[in-house]
Amino acid sequence: MRAQTEILGIAVVILLVSVGLLFVLGYAVNKEKPTHREEFVKVEIGYNMIFAVLETTTPCWGGLSVRDLVKDCAEKNFPEDRIQCFSQDSCAYAEAFIKENIFQKTLDTWGYQDSYSFIIDFPPYSAQDIVIGTTKQGERIPINYQIPTNAGDVTVKLYFYS
Amino acid sequence: MTETIGVLIVFFFILVIGFKFYATFQALSLKERADEVFVQQSIQTAQMVSELPELQCTFGTEEAVVEKGSCIDLIKLQKAQELFMNNNDYYSDIFLFSKISVNVTYPDKSQLADFYSAYNMDAADWPIELYSRIPATGYKAKIPTKYPLLLMDAVTYAPQTKYYFGVLTVEVYQPK
Numbered sequence: 484m485r486a487q488t489e490i491l492g493i494a495v496v497i498l499l500v501s502v503g504l505l506f507v508l509g510y511a512v513n514k515e516k517p518t519h520r521e522e523f524v525k526v527e528i529g530y531n532m533i534f535a536v537l538e539t540t541t542p543c544w545g546g547l548s549v550r551d552l553v554k555d556c557a558e559k560n561f562p563e564d565r566i567q568c569f570s571q572d573s574c575a576y577a578e579a580f581i582k583e584n585i586f587q588k589t590l591d592t593w594g595y596q597d598s599y600s601f602i603i604d605f606p607p608y609s610a611q612d613i614v615i616g617t618t619k620q621g622e623r624i625p626i627n628y629q630i631p632t633n634a635g636d637v638t639v640k641l642y643f644y645s
Numbered sequence: 646m647t648e649t650i651g652v653l654i655v656f657f658f659i660l661v662i663g664f665k666f667y668a669t670f671q672a673l674s675l676k677e678r679a680d681e682v683f684v685q686q687s688i689q690t691a692q693m694v695s696e697l698p699e700l701q702c703t704f705g706t707e708e709a710v711v712e713k714g715s716c717i718d719l720i721k722l723q724k725a726q727e728l729f730m731n732n733n734d735y736y737s738d739i740f741l742f743s744k745i746s747v748n749v750t751y752p753d754k755s756q757l758a759d760f761y762s763a764y765n766m767d768a769a770d771w772p773i774e775l776y777s778r779i780p781a782t783g784y785k786a787k788i789p790t791k792y793p794l795l796l797m798d799a800v801t802y803a804p805q806t807k808y809y810f811g812v813l814t815v816e817v818y819q820p821k
Binding site: 492495496499500502503507509523524527528530531532534535536538539540546548584585588589593 | 652655656659660662663666667670684688691692695714715716750751752790791792793794795802805807808809810811812
């Protein structure tokens with residue numbers, strides 16, 4: 484009888500310790516949550532960024548948007564056929580414009596330098612892809628946006644690396 | 646008898662330690678939940694600002710209005726400063742303790758001479774502060790969030806509309 488009571492006592496102690504451990508484990512799992520918040524903020528910034536970049540008016544031809552330049556770049560195979568902006572074709576001008584006027588003044592100064600890449604992925608047999616930022620392996624938050632053109636869909640991608 | 650008292654002491658000791666652990670973790674998780682709500686507030690405020698009819702870019706007629714997302718009409722922005730100031734009670738219920746401002750990233754502020762004369766503004770007016778309510782008793786934390794957006798200028802080169810690249814900065818304060 485006495486031995487049985489002692490075993491019951493040990494069982495109660497083990498139960499209490501287990502409940503305590505479960506709380507500690509539960510807390511550790513919940514600590515992962517801030518990543519989801521960060522992800523949400525990055526997705527919000529990402530979509531706004533892509534949309535705002537594409538609609539921004541450039542000085543080329545008195546007011547073409549970046550979207551117009553990207554479409555022209557995708558639809559014409561030879562640089563000499565493309566829109567010429569200050570002695571650069573639409574592809575080269577769009578890349579320089581986005582890099583110098585937008586990203587260098589925003590994400591690069593907001594603490595995202597070396598942790599994002601902005602890619603304009605042209606359809607096959609079209610222009611060479613535009614890549615701004617760093618391309619890395621590993622976990623990333625992808626944000627994609629498609630622009631329909633006569634040469635096929637252009638995919639604008641913004642990746643945030645963790 | 647002594648043995649029973651010893652077992653009871655150990656039992657209650659473990660119970661008290663367990664309860665202390667539980668209380669500590671609960672307090673920590675409550676604090677985290679409060680922080681989460683605080684971060685969400687900063688995101689919601691930024692989304693609300695860019696979608697306010699007082700600021701949003703719109704096209705079309707009265708019967709069929711088309712709204713452009715993540716876009717602020719510069720003429721509305723200029724008028725909104727006064728509107729927000731005159732209706733501070735209304736907006737403070739929406740934006741609580743925060744500071745909201747809009748800045749232009751492209752073109753450079755020094756290259757907007759035509760815009761300044763059309764809008765009767767100056768380069769020194771940037772960033773345009775829309776709303777500011779900082780807790781009088783001080784604050785525990787402040788979360789600044791920057792959101793890229795478009796700034797629509799339909800006046801300077803009318804009938805042509807130009808879009809500038811802008812940044813909406815929302816700073817949310819957590820009062821003490």
